[in-house]
Amino acid sequence: MAGKVRNLLNRDGRYFARLVIPKELRPFMNGKTELRTPLGPDYREALKKLPGAVALLQHEISLGERRAAEAGAREVTMGRYPLAPDQIALRNYQSRLAFDEELRNTDPRYARLGLIDDLLVAKLRDGMAGRLSDSELAEVVGGRIERFRRLGNTTAEIGSEEWRTLARAMCISEYEALSRVAERDEGDFTGKPSHPLIAEAQPVADELPPVPLKVLLNDYIKSRVAIGKGRGADKRWQPVLLDLIDFVGHQDARRLTKQDILDWRDARLKTHSASTVSKVHLASLRTVLKWAVENDRLPINVAEKVRQEAPKKQLEREQGFTDSEALAILRASRSYLPAVPDNPANREAPQTTAAKQWAPILCAFTGARIAEITQLRKQDFRKEGDTHVMRITPAAGTVKAGGYRDVPLHPQLIDLGFVKFVEAAADGPLFYPQKKGKDALTAAQTIAGRVSKWLQTLEVIPEGVSPNHGWRHRFKTVGREQGISDRTLDAIQGHASKTAGDNYGDVTIKAKKAAIDRLPRYKLDHKK
Structure with missing residues (x-):
């Protein structure tokens, strides 16, 4: 007897992707006990749609996890939701202004005080310029960095170059936030950040739904078959993408980085020839991601410039039969x-x-x-x-x-x-x-x-x-x-x-x- 397919639910002849929401997350997900996505009445089609649907449901649960972490109700694995320094700085800036708005709405005494700590402002300027030591930076913005560490956004260790880069970015964020607070004390709510680190930071993409690699491959193959090409490519390429998914630990193409692809390439070179890595592993991934960019499924192709040189095959005889x-x-x-x-x-x-x-x-x-x-x-x-x-x-x-x-x-x-x-x-x-x-x-x-x-x-x-x-x-x-x-x-x-x-x-x-x-x-x- 065939085993039950995980996360696939059959109700009255119709199929659904189903995930149970952990009890501790339910208060942060509108009290729901489970998530479902309809997959239709056809079993084979439902199986094809299942991986992508489950990935979307897992994304919803991960957002619930983050909301729980922000509320202090759940521990998060360090680095689970990595963000770049400018993205962390932007989030910190937005968080500071949201808190300022909340205080102005709930306590009129806050707006009347209108106090800005000039000493803190001076330290932030020194931190922005790189004049503070690690201990001084930790005193000024260490608490803010720790908050984002607990949320899983960074694993930077104090004293490292990565940590100092983030600390300086947080100084910029705090300084810009204080500038807006001072403007609001004067009734001006039109101010915008002037420092390019905040002004030009790209919004975090993790609020967007994931783009499962398996779904991308299936959709790419369908597009090729529709014009009479690509038959059999799924059987040749699917093992490659499954290997990448196993290597990076997830199947969200939106989360892939160029470094992920470089590390994967280097790992494959230990077990495969340079020619196979170049012509099979990297070529197939590049093609699928290129199609995804051309069809507005992804913003960039992170594998575009990842290459592997392969030695030219040395022929020792003619290629055809004598x-x-x-x-x-x-x-x-x-x-x-x-x-x-x-x-x-x-x-x-x-x-x-x-x-x-x-x-x-x-x-x-x-x-x-x-x-x-x-x-x-x-x-x-x-x-x-x-x-x-x-x-x-x-x-x-x-x-x-x-x-x-x-x-x-x-x-x-x-x-x-x-x-x-x-x-x-x-x-x-x-x-x-x-x-x-x-x-x-x-x-x-x-x-x-x-x-x-x-x-x-x-x-x-x-x-x-x-x-x-x-x-x-x-x-x-x-x-x-x-x-x-x-x-x-x-x-x-x-x-x-x-x-x-x-x-x-x-x-x-x-x-x-x-x-x-x-x-x-x-x-x-x-x-x-």
């Missing part, structure tokens, strides 16, 4: 027959067998990506005149370049019986079993992985060459040897145009067929 290597792979593939196990339940699916027999040679004669081959369906093949044509289309799973492309079949494929294989196949995918609700892209990638793993067990794949991508390099090499233009080869393989001029005119099926027919046949009927 003639002898290609022959060894294709002969193994074309002669493949599955083992017959004692237990019928362990028999290999006929579609998997077909993939091992046909996928390598299809890659050899089309230069296609392996998953573009294993996702092929019966309806992706047709005949135009005397030409048999294969269509590689995102409708079958995915195409990296985004659009479909038509590729004529090489005569050797027809002679080997591939067209007859397609005609005899059932409707639907050729190389994986069709199951209701099963994602085509995932199924195609699974089969592609099985073909790769099988070839590696035969020890026919040379070191330094990708079992599947090696065909794309070889296709380009052989095509150039036959005098085929790069533009025609790019059109067959689905590579992007290199220049704006390449986008003018079409590479027709006739031109592609003429090119593919020039590719030499493989001698599969005998061994060297």
Whole structure:
């Protein structure tokens, strides 16, 4: 029996995100005992929405915690709500003026006194200028700093540079607040802070709702899928973001800092290659945060300038298969027959067998990506005149370049019986079993992985060459040897145009067929 999903509530067929409010916080949250957010009637959709909804509810509870801390009713972990010195100074300034307003409303004697301690003002000026020692600063503003320490806004230790910076900022804050008090004693309530530290301080962003990283990733992927791109990115990128969340201890993108990303990068370098950290970890995070900024979900991309140099890969051989290597792979593939196990339940699916027999040679004669081959369906093949044509289309799973492309079949494929294989196949995918609700892209990638793993067990794949991508390099090499233009080869393989001029005119099926027919046949009927 499946376990109960934490924080998910089902009431009469509708789902809610639910958090219980701790008893000691309820007086600071309008007496509520719990918080709920509706997620709709669909279970799968509710599960997708749950992390973001819980993050918003946790934010409400954290604000309740802070209200309780400000009222002295709850202890707060030091540094839980870190603020910059100017933000603390601004809060102190606002707190001082709010208290002044309260006293003027409740006790007329306060306004009549109109006393400003000139000695205190002088000390504040000295503190602003940096002329006071640590002990003198502590005497003047130490109590105010301690208040914000108890609220979890700072962990600065007295005597440190960080503490002195904050103390000087508090001197500025106190001095500006006293200036407003003096103005109010004269009936002038229009005064504004003049010191740039207070005047230009940005309001604290923690009153804004959190922006969960998981939600950002999901929304980014949806935006890409909507234009025919990004399929499968969630499975590649989600582990990266989960790792970052685990590292920083929260998933609020609004709270991320550049230093967080730098520390995370350095930690990952201890367990991953510089290339992986650069091209996977940092690249995926930068992309998601950039999208969030462009769509007004975040004000800045804190990962924008975080980079990691990676050593250039040193090639020790060509990236594509040589003639002898290609022959060894294709002969193994074309002669493949599955083992017959004692237990019928362990028999290999006929579609998997077909993939091992046909996928390598299809890659050899089309230069296609392996998953573009294993996702092929019966309806992706047709005949135009005397030409048999294969269509590689995102409708079958995915195409990296985004659009479909038509590729004529090489005569050797027809002679080997591939067209007859397609005609005899059932409707639907050729190389994986069709199951209701099963994602085509995932199924195609699974089969592609099985073909790769099988070839590696035969020890026919040379070191330094990708079992599947090696065909794309070889296709380009052989095509150039036959005098085929790069533009025609790019059109067959689905590579992007290199220049704006390449986008003018079409590479027709006739031109592609003429090119593919020039590719030499493989001698599969005998061994060297």
